[in-house]
Amino acid sequence: MAEDVKFKVSIDGIPVEVSPGTTILNAARTIGGDVVPPAMCYYSKLEGSGGKCRTCLVKVSKGSEKDPRPMPKLVASCRTTVMDGMEVQNITSPEVLEARKGVVEMLLINHPLDCPICDQAGECHLQDLSYEHGLADTRYEFERRTFEKIDIGDKIQLHMTRCILCYRCVMVADQLTPQRVHGVLGRGDAAEISTYITKAVANEFSGNMIDVCPVGALTDRTFRFKNRVWFTKPVEAHRDCPTCSGKVTLWYKGEEVLRVTARKDTYGEAEEFICNTCRFDKKATADWVIEGPRSVKRTSVISANHYEQLNPPPVVKTNLALQEANKEQFDRVERLLP
Ligand code: SF4
Numbered sequence: 001m002a003e004d005v006k007f008k009v010s011i012d013g014i015p016v017e018v019s020p021g022t023t024i025l026n027a028a029r030t031i032g033g034d035v036v037p038p039a040m041c042y043y044s045k046l047e048g049s050g051g052k053c054r055t056c057l058v059k060v061s062k063g064s065e066k067d068p069r070p071m072p073k074l075v076a077s078c079r080t081t082v083m084d085g086m087e088v089q090n091i092t093s094p095e096v097l098e099a100r101k102g103v104v105e106m107l108l109i110n111h112p113l114d115c116p117i118c119d120q121a122g123e124c125h126l127q128d129l130s131y132e133h134g135l136a137d138t139r140y141e142f143e144r145r146t147f148e149k150i151d152i153g154d155k156i157q158l159h160m161t162r163c164i165l166c167y168r169c170v171m172v173a174d175q176l177t178p179q180r181v182h183g184v185l186g187r188g189d190a191a192e193i194s195t196y197i198t199k200a201v202a203n204e205f206s207g208n209m210i211d212v213c214p215v216g217a218l219t220d221r222t223f224r225f226k227n228r229v230w231f232t233k234p235v236e237a238h239r240d241c242p243t244c245s246g247k248v249t250l251w252y253k254g255e256e257v258l259r260v261t262a263r264k265d266t267y268g269e270a271e272e273f274i275c276n277t278c279r280f281d282k283k284a285t286a287d288w289v290i291e292g293p294r295s296v297k298r299t300s301v302i303s304a305n306h307y308e309q310l311n312p313p314p315v316v317k318t319n320l321a322l323q324e325a326n327k328e329q330f331d332r333v334e335r336l337l338p
């Protein structure tokens with residue numbers, strides 16, 4: 001197919017043109033805003049990711065121009081490619097919102113709601129999803145799966161109880177390190193990340209497992225319990241690193257660098273993976289060339305206290321009421337500022 005061929009797709013009534021082979025999720029990401037389905041297991045930088053968590057379900061109300069029949073079931077938008085003339089519903093479909101509620105309820109069957117003591121709080125996609133779609137109580141009557149925490153080397157801790165089995169960390173080990181020595185063992189309710197993960201930590205890129213983990217199952221031991229992330233100040237910095245790009249975000253409290261992470265985009269994905277030396281061993285300001293404050297694009301607790309967020313986000317047609325509410329809130333905060 002010629003490279004300049006574009007498929008016309010509409011997502012929640014917003015038209016967009018994308019190349020053949022683009023997934024519905026990525027087509028929605030070219031529009032941005034609230035029409036983008038949430039994604040807990042898909043990660044654009046990890047080949048083969050997606051198709052595990054079902055949070056990205058959408059309704060295809062028109063298959064294509066040639067075959068306008070709707071798809072019989074909701075589909076995973078991260079794994080379904082667009083067709084010319086396709087019409088997709090995400091937040092405009094009550095069926096999708098109901099299904100997403102069910103998916104969140106299932107993810108929370110075993111996941112503890114320990115956000116107040118979890119280091120991922122503020123940056124956790126499951127936390128945001130449970131605020132948006134979660135139920136106040138659980139209908140689950142059985143005993144939940146619990147695991148002991150495991151220190152996998154001196155820098156990373158695995159708390160399997162919080163794992164949602166998205167496979168992202170397995171793919172990091174597969175695709176970023178020369179030899180994968182951990183994976184998901186068992187199936188169904190016996191599935192768990194293997195303790196052989198202890199060996200993966202020897203690799204210079206193993207720290208990226210922390211960044212890709214969408215929940216608090218893999219945490220940075222050098223940062224654990226040091227601070228809540230929304231009290232820290234993210235700053236962009238770089239260094240001349242022989243192993244990775246050296247482009248990072250430093251998270252400051254006062255003059256102290258509490259942690260170093262990859263730079264994350266709107267969808268919480270690392271722009272470039274970084275090495276363990278940058279992440280764990282360079283915690284002095286003198287190690288870095290400071291570029292300036294990092295703008296946190298995600299709408300979550302993490303963006304609290306970062307006043308560059310006061311500008312209202314771009315207007316998305318489908319959610320004008322929410323935009324109005326946000327605008328009022330921004331105006332109120334702006335009036336309070338000196
Ligand atoms: S530990 Fe985190 S990244 Fe790995 S499978 Fe579990 S939730 Fe996903």
Ligand code: FES
Nearest residue numbers: 051053054056078
């Ligand atoms: S993001 Fe599509 S199934 Fe997980």
